[in-house]
Amino acid sequence: MVDQGEGNQEFTLLGVLEGHADQVTSIVAGYSQKENEDSPVLVSGSRDKSLIIWKLYEEEQDGKFGQPYRQLLGHNHFVSDLSLSQENCFILSSSWDKTLRLWDLRTGKTTRLFQGHKKEVLTVQFSPDNRQILSAGSDRKIMLWNTLADLKYVSGQESEDGGRGEGFDRINHQDWVSQIKYSPQVKAGAKAPSFQPYFASVGWDGQLKIWNHNMQIRDTIKAHEGQISSLSISPHGKNIATGGRDKKLLIWDVNDLTSASREFNAADQINQIAFNPKLQWVAAATEKQILVWDLMSTSTKPVGTIQIERKDKGKKATPLNCTSLTWNALGKRLFVGCNDGTIRVYQVNDKAQ
Numbered sequence: 026m027v028d029q030g031e032g033n034q035e036f037t038l039l040g041v042l043e044g045h046a047d048q049v050t051s052i053v054a055g056y057s058q059k060e061n062e063d064s065p066v067l068v069s070g071s072r073d074k075s076l077i078i079w080k081l082y083e084e085e086q087d088g089k090f091g092q093p094y095r096q097l098l099g100h101n102h103f104v105s106d107l108s109l110s111q112e113n114c115f116i117l118s119s120s121w122d123k124t125l126r127l128w129d130l131r132t133g134k135t136t137r138l139f140q141g142h143k144k145e146v147l148t149v150q151f152s153p154d155n156r157q158i159l160s161a162g163s164d165r166k167i168m169l170w171n172t173l174a175d176l177k178y179v180s181g182q183e184s185e186d187g188g189r190g191e192g193f194d195r196i197n198h199q200d201w202v203s204q205i206k207y208s209p210q211v212k213a214g215a216k217a218p219s220f221q222p223y224f225a226s227v228g229w230d231g232q233l234k235i236w237n238h239n240m241q242i243r244d245t246i247k248a249h250e251g252q253i254s255s256l257s258i259s260p261h262g263k264n265i266a267t268g269g270r271d272k273k274l275l276i277w278d279v280n281d282l283t284s285a286s287r288e289f290n291a292a293d294q295i296n297q298i299a300f301n302p303k304l305q306w307v308a309a310a311t312e313k314q315i316l317v318w319d320l321m322s323t324s325t326k327p328v329g330t331i332q333i334e335r336k337d338k339g340k341k342a343t344p345l346n347c348t349s350l351t352w353n354a355l356g357k358r359l360f361v362g363c364n365d366g367t368i369r370v371y372q373v374n375d376k377a378q
Contacts (some may be wrong), residue, residue, distance in 0.1 A: 035317070036329050036372065036373060038370070039085055039090045039370040039372050040082070040085040040086070040089050041368065041369055041370070042079055042089070042092075042367065042368040042370065043366070044079075044092070044093035044366070045069065045071040045073050045366035046073040047366055048072040048362075048366065049364075049366060050103065050104055050362070051105070051349050051362075052068070052069045052360050053108065054066065054351050054352065054353045054354060054358075055067070055109065055113040056111055056354055057354040058112070058113070062354075066130070067081060067091070067353075068109065069107075070106070070107045071366065074100045075096050075104065076107070076116070077096050077097070078095045078096075078097070079093060090370045097118075099126055099135050100118065100122050100126065102122035102145075105146060105147045105148065106118070106119045106147060106150075106204070107119075108150045108158075110155045111153070112155075113130070114130055115130065116128050117149045117151060117158060119146040119147065119148060119149035119160055119162070123142045124139060124146065125139035125146060125149050125174075126139070127172065127174070139160070139174045140174075141170075141176045142162060144162060145162045145163045146160050146161070147163065147201060147203055148160065149205075150205045150206060150224070151207075153208075153209060155172070156172065157171065157172075157177075158170040158171070159207070159224060160205075161226060165197045165202060165228075166180055166181065167179070168180075180196055180197055181193035198226065198229075198230050198232055198234070199228070199230040199232070200229035202227075202228045203229060203254055204253075204254070204255050206225050206256055206257065208224065209258065221237070223236060223279065225256055225258060227253035227254075227267055227269075229252040229253070231247055231250055231252065231253055232245055232248065232253075233248035233256070233265070233277065235282070246282050248275060249270075249273065253267050253268070253269040254269040254294070254295055254297065255267070255268055255295060255296065256268075260300060260303075263278060263279055263280070264277065264278060264279070264320075265279055269294065270294050272290065272291050272294060273288060274288070274298065274307070274316075274318070275288055276289075287325075289309075289318050289327075291309050292311070292313075293311040293313050295311050296310045296311065296348050296349070297309070297348065297349050297350055299350050299351055301352050302352055302355070303355060304356050305320040305321045306328070307320060308352070310347035310349060310350045310361060311347060313332065313346070313347070314332045314333065314347065315329070315330070315331040315359070316331075331369075333345045333363060333369060345363040345367075346363060346364040347361055348362050350362065356373070357372065357373045358371065358372055358373065
């Protein structure tokens with residue numbers, strides 16, 4: 026295994042996590058419970074229909090940087106997305122089996138099963154206070170739940186006979202909803218944010234939608250010409266990053282969606298995006314590599330380019346498809362999921378801090 030890339034001096038490969046039998050679709054790292062404290066929690070979901078809770082090592086051991094601590098089984102189709110509660114005790118998973126599951130990470134058991142979607146569920150998200158849950162997918166609807174798995178509201182409410190309500194096509198995406206994210210919660214004593222709390226959604230229709238917490242549409246724009254695969258909201262909530270099939274990563278100011286404030290060329294289809302929680306960086310997982318841009322720089326060139334290679338015995342090295350990624354709570358490590366079921370762990374070098 027050789028990981029390399031031009032401009033990659035900011036990152037060091039720490040090791041690999043092996044345990045999934047298929048593509049890693051989502052990775053979540055734990056939240057800091059104290060100021061400037063990291064969390065040991067790391068959970069991943071996969072097309073092998075399982076979630077894995079990982080036990081990370083202090084340092085690399087024979088190329089590995091951790092091992093599966095517990096595998097969570099229950100879904101009978103691909104796991105598509107994960108969302109972790111703020112206290113790191115519960116995790117939500119969405120699946121192509123049309124359900125959501127709420128898991129207790131301390132026991133590894135499903136505590137709630139959410140049923141209501143008629144088609145594949147692609148995305149799920151806890152609200153910042155962990156009291157509400159959003160989900161969406163190929164049925165184009167956004168559903169609002171409480172933590173008891175009670176369905177409270179459906180976007181563009183359908184009529185009682187199952188038909189579409191009057192506002193369905195006007196409010197909802199015109200194609201699959203690929204991802205939903207809540208804006209961050211402002212901490213007590215912090216400076217008032219320059220935005221009203223919201224959540225954002227993107228879809229295969231190329232649209233970015235901004236919603237109020239009461240499920241009312243605030244803005245709808247045609248953000249990309251093609252399918253949008255992912256979005257990420259900056260730690261301060263003012264910026265949104267979007268990317269997908271058109272190979273562009275766009276940065277938007279939530280208060281002015283007239284045009285993108287920054288545009289970066291990823292050269293390949295973007296599968297997932299993640300803002301760094303501490304640095305003004307945004308990372309994109311693409312078909313062939315990981316790209317990291319510094320938003321404080323006026324340059325459009327990435328500060329880091331990580332090309333991941335798989336060396337098959339007796340064969341030429343084959344590039345891997347980077348399918349998911351997340352930063353740790355301190356923004357010093359980057360976890361990258363691949364289509365071979367592995368997760369690469371990278372360290373941000375001290376000079377980049």
